[in-house]
Amino acid sequence: MSVHVPANRSEMLLIIAGSGRMLAEAARQAGFRVLVLDLYADLDTRLHAVEFFRVPSLAIGHVAPVLDDLIERYGVAQVIYGSGLEAHPETLDYLNHHVTILGNTPAVFRGLQNKVEFFATLGALNIPFPEVSFTAPDTGCDWLVKPMQGQGGLGIRRHNANCVIDSCAYWQKFQLGTAGSVLFLADTRGARVIGFNTQFTAKLNTGLEFAFSGLINHSTLSRRQKALISGWLTRCVQAFALKGLNSLDFIQHGEQVHVLEINPRPSASMQLYGHLLTRHIEVCRGSLPDALPKQKSFAGFRVVYADADLRIPDAFHWPDWARDRSEPGAVCRPGQPVCSIIARRSEPRQVLAALAARQQQIFNQLIKVQ
Missing domain, CATH: 3.90.1170 (Aldehyde Oxidoreductase; domain 3)
Structure with a gap:
């Protein structure tokens, strides 16, 4: 399958994310003119963007005026979103009504944020995951409290019977093991694995000890475990109608592998595998490639x-x-x-x-x- 590159090397693309640098850099390398809306507007983002906007949050009240202005001035018609919109699905709805989203639809995104339905679907697909509860468990230290709309490990803490719990939270049994992820392309029918990764976390303070701190495109998974996870991906892609670049997080403990969540957007791991943004766009516009380049380093x-x-x-x-x-x-x-x-x-x-x-x-x- 051919990889799309803008014909006139000046096609406009909007990036919206908590931090837009990774996607902005990838889009510029692919030949797009890039507009970025994020929370940081760091030096690298400014380097890659035609114009950038730093907003206090990705809530619709902060995003809508900027988007309206960009549409009027640039005629921007397509957007790729990254992390940070988990708590603002209404912003995705607004984007969807005004521009073409190159990625999963707001409905797909919402479905994966609904943890009751998500874990029920995993159960129906016979895909293992650590035990979950949507009411406070009686025991304490072996449970984690997780936000329904979390990302990057932020907001995850150990359950304590005395702590105040947000209504938008659920509980999951703590599972020993090595955190990992798999980056893949999807076209709602099937998946192509790009690579398996080992993830790192950092303890930033006593209430924030599972923050995402990085990853490496190397895994200790056995060939059997990789084949097992690849089979799960196909089932998940079809069940959730996933499209484009996505990642699935899991925990490996010996021979056991448990699924934790699916991130329905380009994730940090994409920058470890070369130029993937054009693949993401092509899959969103068409179908999966027959094969992907082999990892060389x-x-x-x-x-x-x-x-x-x-x-x-x-x-x-x-x-x-x-x-x-x-x-x-x-x-x-x-x-x-x-x-x-x-x-x-x-x-x-x-x-x-x-x-x-x-x-x-x-x-x-x-x-x-x-």
Whole structure:
């Protein structure tokens, strides 16, 4: 299947996400003129965008005026969304009524956010997952409280009988194991696996110990486990009518694998596998490719979180492997992202070593705020 590239190299594309850098970079590399609406407007996003807009949130009240203005001035007609809209499905509805969404529809997105229906569907498909409850369990420490509309591990905490629970939450049994994900393309009928990943989490504070902090495109899954998960993907794609780039998160413990959630959008892992945005667009407009290029090396991605009040020096020189770079002079509070880093090597252990060294290199140049 041919890969679409804009014929006149100037086709306009809107990116909307909590952080739009990854998609903006991919879209620009694919030849699009990019408009970005996100929460950060970091240095990299500004570099890749024709115009960018930093909004306080992705709620419809903040997004609608910007979108209306872009349609009037640029005639933008298509959008790709990333993470951050989980709590704002009404914004997806608004986008869907005004532009063409290249990705899953708002109805599909909502269906996956409805955890009662999601886990009931997994059960009907005979796909294992850690036990869930939609009422507070009697026991405590072996349960996690999770937001219904969460993303990136934010808001997940250990259940405590004394804590105040948000009404939009559910409980899931804590499962020991290694967190992983699989990135795949879908056309509502079938799936093509792009790659299996091992995910990392960070404990940012006592109430936030499962925050997504990165991943590597390497997995310890056996061939049998990979085949099993691939079969689950086909069932899920058909049951939920998934389209484009998606990822499925799971937990591996020995021979057991349990599904945690499906992210119905391009995820952070896409930047580890080369140029995939054009594949995403082609699948949304047509059908799956017969085959995908083989993985030639290993790559890792890590979010660098501040461990104290840290300031970016005014004359800070960002290395070329840094992404999502904060502005000079910006102060990052504990638990806030400073930047993200990427490393590519021939072996997984070399990738992990490079990520650790690069993170330390960033920390060594930051200024602690007294």
